[in-house]
Structures are given as C-alpha cells and as structure tokens.
Amino acid sequence: MAFYDITIQFISASGLPKMDIVGSADPYFVAKLDDRVKFVSSVNTGTRSPVWDESWRVKNVPENAALVVEVLDKDSKNLTDGYVGHFCTDISSGEKELHIRDKALKRHRGTFYLAIDVVPSTDPDALHHPYTFDGPVRYSRHFSPTVGRITSADSRLYSTWKVNVKGVRRFFGDEVQTWNTEYSKARSIFHGPTSGAVRAVIHTGHKMLYTRAPTNRFGVIATHADAAHLLHDHAGVAQHTPFEHRIKPALYTYVLAADDDTLRFSETGAAFLMSMASKHALHSNCAQAVRYSGEFHPRPRGGWDSFDDATPDEDVEWELVVDNKSGTYTPNSALLPAIKDVFEYNFPGFSVVPLDYRDPELKKSSQACLAYALAKRAISKGELQPHAHGGRETLAERAAEEIHKLHHMHSHNHVGNWMDNEA
Numbered sequence: 001m002a003f004y005d006i007t008i009q010f011i012s013a014s015g016l017p018k019m020d021i022v023g024s025a026d027p028y029f030v031a032k033l034d035d036r037v038k039f040v041s042s043v044n045t046g047t048r049s050p051v052w053d054e055s056w057r058v059k060n061v062p063e064n065a066a067l068v069v070e071v072l073d074k075d076s077k078n079l080t081d082g083y084v085g086h087f088c089t090d091i092s093s094g095e096k097e098l099h100i101r102d103k104a105l106k107r108h109r110g111t112f113y114l115a116i117d118v119v120p121s122t123d124p125d126a127l128h129h130p131y132t133f134d135g136p137v138r139y140s141r142h143f144s145p146t147v148g149r150i151t152s153a154d155s156r157l158y159s160t161w162k163v164n165v166k167g168v169r170r171f172f173g174d175e176v177q178t179w180n181t182e183y184s185k186a187r188s189i190f191h192g193p194t195s196g197a198v199r200a201v202i203h204t205g206h207k208m209l210y211t212r213a214p215t216n217r218f219g220v221i222a223t224h225a226d227a228a229h230l231l232h233d234h235a236g237v238a239q240h241t242p243f244e245h246r247i248k249p250a251l252y253t254y255v256l257a258a259d260d261d262t263l264r265f266s267e268t269g270a271a272f273l274m275s276m277a278s279k280h281a282l283h284s285n286c287a288q289a290v291r292y293s294g295e296f297h298p299r300p301r302g303g304w305d306s307f308d309d310a311t312p313d314e315d316v317e318w319e320l321v322v323d324n325k326s327g328t329y330t331p332n333s334a335l336l337p338a339i340k341d342v343f344e345y346n347f348p349g350f351s352v353v354p355l356d357y358r359d360p361e362l363k364k365s366s367q368a369c370l371a372y373a374l375a376k377r378a379i380s381k382g383e384l385q386p387h388a389h390g391g392r393e394t395l396a397e398r399a400a401e402e403i404h405k406l407h408h409m410h411s412h413n414h415v416g417n418w419m420d421n422e423a
Helices: 169-170 184-190 197-211 225-231 279-284 333-348 360-376 396-407 412-421
Strands: 003-014 029-031 037-040 051-062 066-073 082-090 092-102 108-120 138-143 159-164 217-220 253-257 262-267 290-302 317-321 352-354
Touching: 003 029, 003 066, 029 051, 029 317, 037 051, 066 108, 082 108, 159 197, 169 290, 169 333, 184 197, 197 279, 197 396, 217 225, 253 279, 262 279, 279 290, 290 333, 290 360, 317 333, 317 360, 352 360
Parallel strands: 317 352
Antiparallel strands: 003 051, 003 108, 029 037, 029 066, 066 082, 082 092, 092 108, 138 159, 138 217, 159 262, 253 262, 253 290, 290 317
C-alpha cells in the first residue's frame, strides 16, 4: 500500500441554510480521515457563507483514505449543536468544490471549498505510523459558562485550553495510562452503583467547558512568542492587569488525551474545578485511559525564588516543569521523558524539566511559583485555592441543572443512555 503526506486547506462554504428562526447560522465543521484522526474548525459567527482558511497536515495517509466532513451549527443555548450536512471525498490533489447534503433526505445544503496537496511519504516505517498529525499546532481557549455570573472574576480562572499537539505517537507509541483502580475517587467515577450519575455530571461539565462557541479564542503555536502568549497573565477582553503581557506564575492541571492527541489544561486553582470528583477526569471527559496527565508550571531558569521582575520576559530562559501528579490515572514515571519530548516539540523556546510527583524538587519549585504569585503579582490566596461562596454557582451545579432539564425532555432510558455515552 502506498502512503502519502497530505495538506488540506479548508477554505470556505457558501449557500448554507438558515438555521435559526431569528438570525443566520454559526457554522463550524468536523473533518475525519477514515475515523482515525480528526480536525475541528473554529466557529464563524452569523453567516451562511463562512470563510475558514484553516490548514491541516497529516503524514502517512493510506492511498485509499476517505475524508468525511460534517458541517454543524453552533447552538449556544443547548449542549447539542444543529446538523447542517456532510460530504465525503478522496485525498487526490487539487481544488475541490463539494456538495453538502443532508444524510436523511439527501437535500442540497450548500457548497464546501477545499484544496488538497498530496506528496509521497518518505517515512520508511509509514505502515506502523499511519495518520500522523503534523500540524499546525492549533489551540482554542474556552470560557466556563459560570463566568458570566461573576463580573469581578479573573476569566483565566474560568478558562480551559485545548492544544492539538503533534508527535504524540512518535514519543508514546501505543502507551496509555488507564484509570487507577486503587484510587477511591477514580472508583467512584468508573466503578460502582452511583458511577453512572457521577460520569453524567462530569460528561456534561466537560462538554460545557470545551464546546466550540463564538466566544472561543483560536490561534496557532509556531514560535516561542506564541507559546508564551498562552501563559500570559491576560485576564480577558474586559479586564487588564499590569502583568497581562508577562508569563504568569501559576500551576496548571493537564491531560494528554488518548482519543484525539490533544493537550487539555486549566489553572489548577480554576474556580470551575470546585465540587468536581476529579480534575483530570473532567479534562479527559471520563476517559478510561489517557496518554499522560499531571501538572505543569512555568519558571525562569534557576526558579522563581531567584527571579526579579525587573528582568524582561524576553531576556529570560524559560522552563516548564512537568510532572505526573494525577491520582486518577497515576502515570508511569518511566514515561516522563516522553511527555518532556511532547512539550518541547510543541512549545518552542521552552526547556522542559520532567519531575516525578514524589521528587522533593517538585514541591520546592511549585511552592516558589505560588509564593511569587502572592508576593509579586498581587494574586490572592482565593485565586490559588478558590472556594464556593454566596451566589457563586459551581460547574457541577450547572451540569446537574442541565441533566435535570434532559429528564423532562426525554424518557428515563434515553437519558440514562445519554449519561453513559455522551462524549
């Protein structure tokens, strides 16, 4: 079988149907190659003629592969988005004008424009590394649905990031980390009579946090400046701080997902993590296994305890300290070199220091990071360790409310199936 390296340029669409009684459409699309690798676009707001101009590179694609694209309409009022239509095409080179059709009635639902560039693979081991994602390293930043009810909140504490990272299979092979059967919180999620209800809340919370929405921010990591920007102390469009263009001393909770090779993370002190059974299960969407998980934090070379804010960030040699601190999945410390390689491959300009969660150096570095945040950046203890107080709605409460609504909309059996299968 022949293998190819392909670049797909998703250009635009036209003639999409009006999806709302009032308004137009908020289209995005999901593209899959043989259901083995997936691309999710940004959302175009208020248009029936969206322009994406987004690229996708995949190496070692079999010659008979099929590209399937499903066009959807973002519905900000519901967890389920509207279905517009789909199309399927081969991976031959050239510009393509493809008809979007409804699955059931085969109605014409618009036209999609894309271009594919195909070159023979030069990987002698392509058969064993098919469908290798090769960039661009795209990211999306999502805002918690609770943030709108707390006007004074720092939006970073209500944000998640998702990064489409490359090189995962190169560094991890087929290795995954399954949930820890010895960890009581993990057992409450994955095993036992009440685990289905717990998963339902986590599934719903995950979908609310990571849904594609017009409020998302999108970007590409190509340079050190791009990578550093993700870790800046910018609080959001409506808020400004004296340090918004500087790397924030903060801890992050992350998972490297096994289903789509995305790095998903949030600040460890993020307010939406309150009342959740497991931070890592929330990010993984209750996955039975992940590639890796833990925490990470940025630091100047030498550590925060010897840093001076008078030194501009651009003159600093930055490091990322990455660990395997995750009770839910308990990642194997022998794979710390692999997670180091993934971070360095996707975050240019950062040197990565991998540390086992039992290493005393990790506790020392983490404490220095938080101490600097408190002493030098005017970050409150409440931001580092948030607590639910008067009037603050937690994500778990909001998710439970959404599930309650579904009980009134569907039969008990239907809802039960949705609880266990929704992803």
